[in-house]
Amino acid sequence: MAGLYIHIPFCKTRCGYCDFHTSTGLNLMRPLVSAIIKEIKTRSHFSESEMLHTVYLGGGTPSLLPDDLLNDLFETIYSEFNISDTAEITIEANPDDLTSDKIKFFRSLPVNRLSMGVQSLIDGELKFMNRRHNAQQAIDAIENAYNSGFENLTIDLIYGIPAQTMKSWAYTLDRALKLPVKHLSSYSLMYEKGTLFYNLVKNNRMQPMADESVLEMFALLIDTTNKAGFQQYEISNFSIPGWESRHNSSYWNGSIYRGVGPSAHSYNGKTRQWNIADNAAYIKAINNHESCFEEEILDIDTQYNDYIITRMRTMKGCNLSELLELFGREKHDYFVKNAQKFIQSGNLNVDNHIIRLNRSGIFISDHIMSDLMFV
Missing domain, CATH: 1.10.10.920 (Arc Repressor Mutant, subunit A)
Structure with a gap:
């Protein structure tokens, strides 16, 4: 079961914990999407004749893309690949991008699954992480998307935030699981090299949460999701039975996947490829018909x-x-x-x-x- 991942490396602001390849400079958005379309057209042979059962637009913040660019992307995907009629088509979105008009537009696309970066439902914790939305915006976005016809909704949450308490984490979990979501991904806060939070810890300006407290929060996550009818089908992923992420499951099942866009990875069982993590260099390579990736043959x-x-x-x-x-x-x-x-x-x-x-x-x-x- 093959999958396609498209990396959209743009964000309005950068979260303190994020080490993904993203840029807050949006001036390259149109030329980069044009390059992604060219890459799709020239390298769709990677998975040969495999039918795609999942398509995932991640980032970054794909919901930042103007409607015409998203239309162009999906037209290219469907013209270049063989897409299953029952494919899972996911797009990541920030809650503050999900206006009524944006949700309506997403409904006009082949998208049938929305993944929202909620992270917390406590305003102080969201501000601490430099998230752009507040708790009420996240709640409204989830409810509006569901009421507009998106039944397959998934959210991300983070625990182990220095400003977090067991009480605030319990509140976020309880409130989130009362919303019409079918899937939850949840990770402990990491301090990756190169991030703002890493530098703050390194310079003794931030104290990470004690490991014992982080484990308590993980235990609460497992217990609370279980009581709400969710199954833990992977260490950090929980879903109502039958609503597991088919795209992420393909990674864990060893299926073929094709990655497009700067920093995106591809895997076909024998080799692994990864695109250069530099927007300008990626655009230049694609436009000059040069190689934009490195490759490892897997022993x-x-x-x-x-x-x-x-x-x-x-x-x-x-x-x-x-x-x-x-x-x-x-x-x-x-x-x-x-x-x-x-x-x-x-x-x-x-x-x-x-x-x-x-x-x-x-x-x-x-x-x-x-x-x-x-x-």
């Missing part, structure tokens, strides 16, 4: 490690029969041997040749996966 060890990292993040876990078929006896036995201590300690469950994380294992998943990888 068997890398393929095995990718398999472990992706499969063990999901609640489906790792199928030992599949692992043996794909990677042979040596890798199979290596995995089983290194998994034993986590099975004995009660962090991994074994059921019908499938090994998966349980609740206690989720909390130390990075450690487990590190030990299962082949070095």
